[in-house]
Amino acid sequence: MKRRDFMKKGSAVVATSVVGSTLVASCGGGDTTAPDTTTGGTGAGTGANPAPTTPDPVATPAPVPDAPATTPAALVEQTFYITEGEHEMMDATGVGTIVPFRSFNVADVPDTINVPGKAIIVNQGDTVEITVVNRLQSVHNFTISRLVNDKNVVIADTGVIPAGETRLVSFTANVPGTYRYEDATIVNNMKINSMVGMHGGFAVMPLDANSGNPLNDQLTVGSRKFVQQLFWVFNDVDPNFNNAIINGTASSAFTPQYFTMNGLSGRPPAPLNGSPASSPGYADPTLDSMHDPRSMLVGALGDRALVRCINFGMAKHSMHIHANHFEWLTTDGDMVDGMMDADPVQTTKDVIPLNGKGGICDVIYPFDAPPDAWPIFNEATVQLAKDEGRKIAYPMHFHDEMTQSAKGGSYLFGLMTDVFYEPKPKA
Ligand SMILES: [Cu+2]
Incomplete structure (x- = not known):
């Protein structure tokens, strides 16, 4: 065109x-x-x-992320429900297009979605426990990963979550930085479930080397400071x-x-x-x-x-x-x-x-x-x-x-x- x-x-x-x-x-x-x-x-x-x-009863923006703990070695727990729902996409005609999505939803409510899922921010050294409940008839998984030198590094993986089943993944967050979570299923060379909405952001905040306390104003120890943070997914x-x-x-x-x-x-x-x-x-x-x-x-x-x-x-x-x-x-x-x-x-x-x-x-x-x-x-x-x-x-x-x-x-x-x-x- x-x-x-x-x-x-x-x-x-x-x-x-x-x-x-x-x-x-x-x-x-x-x-x-x-x-x-x-x-x-x-x-x-x-x-x-x-x-x-516009009536839009199904798509709900995920809540803003919770602030990380102010003391080290916290336990952070989050439950996600795998759901399907719809969101109305808009254009200049004023008549929307209803598009179906899949999501990691914080609410256990059928036909509702959070796309992207709620962002999670933890501190280095925290124990993170993610519970994923598959409310669909399809097979899924939940992974957290990042990139290092163009290589994918997975730090958490539930493995296969069969239809209707629940899996828990628990890990210690070790390396500060920005991560992604998603259903990493690959079909035809594409992460098909991630592409249709099963994704979100995850972050690990650094600890101060001397005090051992979390640093809430820098990406990694010593990098330039900020007073607020958010995710653009x-x-x-x-x-x-x-x-x-x-x-x-x-x-x-x-x-x-x-x-x-x-x-x-x-x-x-x-x-x-x-x-x-x-x-x-x-x-x-x-x-x-x-x-x-x-x-x-x-x-x-x-x-x-x-x-x-x-x-x-x-x-x-x-x-x-x-x-x-x-x-x-x-x-x-x-x-x-x-x-x-x-x-x-x-x-x-x-x-x-x-x-x-x-x-x-x-x-x-x-x-x-x-x-x-x-x-x-x-x-x-x-x-x-x-x-x-x-x-x-x-x-x-x-x-x-x-x-x-x-x-x-x-x-x-x-x-x-x-x-x-x-x-x-x-x-
Ligand atoms: Cu411009």
Whole structure:
């Protein structure tokens, strides 16, 4: 398909969208634009058009991860239920597509799903006990793994979990870092169950060598610090593939139509083609990736957020941020040159590659003033926006074009979220 045809379907959305103008204005020329502070922009929920609600009784975003223990050698227990359910994927027609998924669900409720599963953060030295209950008629497994020098290292594996049965895997978390969990069953060279939703993020925090206590502000001992952390779990979704796998039909054909982060895609505020309303689900934190608290970056000037990125999709992607550059710490388990330097300059990038099929990278987003912003951006800028009821929002989106659309061309219904600057808490 030619680029023009590919983009045509969503062109009406582009022309009228604040999000669109931000993307178009700044992607080609670096991150030097003033912030999007327009009421009704990507982050504001107060636009003229009320957000219609979409009934979506089955897909439930997993809860945000629990904070790890503050004392060493804790016992961390988690039970997952293997379930099937549906999620409605949206495009510019305003009529969604119901797509079936499988998941590791924290709730023992039939026909409900968590895609991705709840992220788990533990400390080095913790004992981790994962119980997995297979509520389906199909055979599954649960593994936790990471990459070291491009090699897969499995640290936990339930082995086969037959239909209707339960397995427990127990292990000690030894090495700090970002891991993925998934059903690792491979058919036709593809991790078919992982691809249809059976995946999530896992992390191990380091211990201080002297005190033996957990360190809650660094990826590995001595690396640059952060004050908050979250997971961005990415996936590419082909409804035909999901239907085939869940119906028990082997399939090797995979043409992605949706691109998700933490299971959701963008639901833009702009009018839909031929419709006066915002897109269904706009501003709903359970449907709109730009308002999902598991994905949005929210902070004050000076804050720093660690983002653990895991790409379960088939394609390699390019992760792009506005306003500031990421500090790139690791990729697929290897440290980036300069990662341990006090000065991040060698590692700062506004686009970071992220491999497909389980690729992992760790980055820090620094809530600094955008370096080239004009007018000058400082605490007064942020406070004034707050006082005037505006949001300061910058997009994060992938830079490969297919990911910015849904269903083969609905622009702005793709993979994106927002970065919000809030005033510093008053002393
Ligand atoms: Cu951009």
